[in-house]
Amino acid sequence: MLRRRLNLLGRAICDMLATLDPEADRIVLHASRHGDGERTLEMLYGLNEGEPLSPARFGLSVHNATAGVYSIASGNRRSQQAIAASGGEWAALIAEASGYLADGQPSLLLVFSDQPVPQRFAAYAPASLxxxxxxxxxxxxTEGARRLVEAATPAGGTTLQPLDVIDWLMGSHQRIACPISRRGWQLESLRS
Amino acid sequence: MTTTALEHELKQMIIETLELEDVTPDDIDPEEPLFVEGLGLDSIDALELGLALQKRYGITLESEAESSRQHFANLKSLAALVESRRQK
Known part of the structure; x- marks a missing residue:
């Protein structure tokens, strides 16, 4: 029933989290640079016209909205974090995850998503799909897992987006880098 | 039992306002609870419905919880509320 509040991307995230953690018992970290800008902007247009705010739309305009709906729908009551890092989302996500793992969490869920910036602001940010x-x-x-290895990289280059991470995970290139954070990553086989 | 025209209108309004994608008007039993059980709506839906009633019928609900609870109990009680309090 709660899925109806989410857009396609939010539903895809809920589906992936359910597949990765059927027991819904892991901490979730969700990074997104822009979040659902379209929805927030529509709300602001409405306010400007003096229209009353839609409570459902208002509730979903926050950055942790998708994680929140996922937690209610799945019954996952573990900690959640919503991250925006001005283009350094992937690096921030890995840094947060490293902290939780170092703190003794055996396993957690990471989500990196983005949506196009609303047309009105498109000129001010790199295009995101x-x-x-x-x-x-x-x-x-664990079985089938790979080791994530981080290294310092020089600044410069384009901002890392979710599609870049998908391409990298699918093996299209060996390394990815987050220039704004000056960090790079590669995956290594666990079989030594 | 026949569904009145107003009840049908309210069913459409509920489905559209709350984006109940897989629900048709026939799925909403006028005497079944709308919230938690029955249709399974939640508190955000209640606020959203309150706003829709205000926009479409000019009904402003008092914030007193008990009377709102009665008005929102099921489709029949909602229709009774609209019938007695509508401004447009």
Missing amino acids: SAAVALRVGSQP
Whole structure:
């Protein structure tokens, strides 16, 4: 019933999280640079016209809306974090995840998603396509898992977006880098 | 039992306002609870419905919880509310 409140991307995220964690018992970290800008902007247009605010739309205009709906719908009561990092989302996501793992969490869920910036603001940000990727990370090697190795990289280059991460996970290139954070990553086989 | 024209109108309004994608007017039993059980709506839906009633019928609900609870109990009680309080 709650899915109806989410857009396509939000539903895709809920589906991925349900697949990665059927017990719905893991911490969720969700990074998105822009979130659902379209919905927030529509609300502001409405306010400007003196129209009353839609409570459902208002409730979903916050950055943690998707994670919140997921938590209610799935019954997952673990901690959640919604991250925006001005283009450094992937690096921030990995940094947060490393913190939780170092703190003793055996396994957690990461989501990186974005949507196009509303037309009105499109000139001020790099174009972003609607895409989401979800991963399960852990501190212990498991069947089929790969090791994430981080290294410093020079600044410069384009902003890392969810589609870049998907391409990298699918093996199109060996490394990805988040120039604004000066960090790069590659995946290594666990079989030594 | 026949569904009145107003009840049908309210069913359409509920489905459209709350974006109940998989629900048809026939799925809403006028005497079944709208909230939690029955249709399974929640508190955000109640606020959204309150806003829709205000926009379409000019009905402003008092914030007193008990009377709102009665008005929103099921489609029949909602139709009775609209019938008695509508401004447009």
